[in-house]
Amino acid sequence: MDSNAIEAELKSEPAVKARRSRVSGMDRALQVLDFLYETGSPSSVYAIAKAVGAPLSTIYVTVDDMVEKNLLSRDADGSVWLGDRLYHYGLAYARSLDFLGVATREMHDLGREVSETIQLCGRDGDYMQVLAMADGPGHFQVTSRVGTRVPLNWTASGRLLVGHLPADERLELFRRCARSSPTGRADIDPATLSTQAESALTAKLSIQAGESDYAVACVAAPILDDKGSCVATISIVLPEQKVLDDRDHYARHVQVSAERIEKMMGWRSH
Numbered sequence: 001m002d003s004n005a006i007e008a009e010l011k012s013e014p015a016v017k018a019r020r021s022r023v024s025g026m027d028r029a030l031q032v033l034d035f036l037y038e039t040g041s042p043s044s045v046y047a048i049a050k051a052v053g054a055p056l057s058t059i060y061v062t063v064d065d066m067v068e069k070n071l072l073s074r075d076a077d078g079s080v081w082l083g084d085r086l087y088h089y090g091l092a093y094a095r096s097l098d099f100l101g102v103a104t105r106e107m108h109d110l111g112r113e114v115s116e117t118i119q120l121c122g123r124d125g126d127y128m129q130v131l132a133m134a135d136g137p138g139h140f141q142v143t144s145r146v147g148t149r150v151p152l153n154w155t156a157s158g159r160l161l162v163g164h165l166p167a168d169e170r171l172e173l174f175r176r177c178a179r180s181s182p183t184g185r186a187d188i189d190p191a192t193l194s195t196q197a198e199s200a201l202t203a204k205l206s207i208q209a210g211e212s213d214y215a216v217a218c219v220a221a222p223i224l225d226d227k228g229s230c231v232a233t234i235s236i237v238l239p240e241q242k243v244l245d246d247r248d249h250y251a252r253h254v255q256v257s258a259e260r261i262e263k264m265m266g267w268r269s270h
Helices: 003-011 013-019 025-039 045-052 056-068 084-114 156-161 167-177 190-203 240-245 247-265
Strands: 072-074 080-082 117-124 127-134 149-151 206-209 216-224 230-239
Touching: 025 045, 025 056, 025 080, 045 056, 056 072, 056 080, 084 117, 084 127, 084 230, 084 247, 117 156, 127 156, 156 190, 156 206, 156 216, 156 230, 167 190, 190 206, 206 240, 216 240, 216 247, 230 240, 230 247, 240 247
Parallel strands: none
Antiparallel strands: 072 080, 117 127, 117 230, 127 149, 206 216, 216 230
């Protein structure tokens, strides 16, 4: 489209604007992305404006803003296409889906190996959250279900999830979030918790017994990404007496499971 045609289009917009309902900037950006996604190739701003039924000047402003933020890229001829930032978002989303699928399969495999309840846990701010769970075959009941959130200092997984953080950040975190547990056995001293978190991550194993629930133990191993950060944990939840009787048996199985998840995700380079 030549410059005279564009100028004519721009001059005609005031009357057109009055007939159009107001559309948010977010909606305009989504219209641009949806059009490029559907066409599957770079396009001119004029073609986008015509296709989505929006004022040309509005789409120019939207596209310029998206190019500046790397949501779109602009070719030498002025056409635009999806930008690098979207690619990175897509990779992150794909990794999250892959991780949950891989980890869930391993969770069920581990449950069959040890005949106990298995949980996948992650961090939600100042809390540990149960992301997935496979019940054991026995009558032993676990109170924490999928979606349960508890303070980080109550659980073996909670300490592992922050073990990779810098010492000052861990200390400040535990000063803010450490709480007394229902059993009164969970440590609440920030310095002690910070040291425990670092040691647990180094050992790739954390065990707690009776800290959050009476007679309940948890044997957890960290799942580390390619940078060595603990993105989640896999843990065996079982009666406290079983851990006292055969600690190494459960520790070995949960650590091997965590390693298998890391290998399948391509994270063992750490």
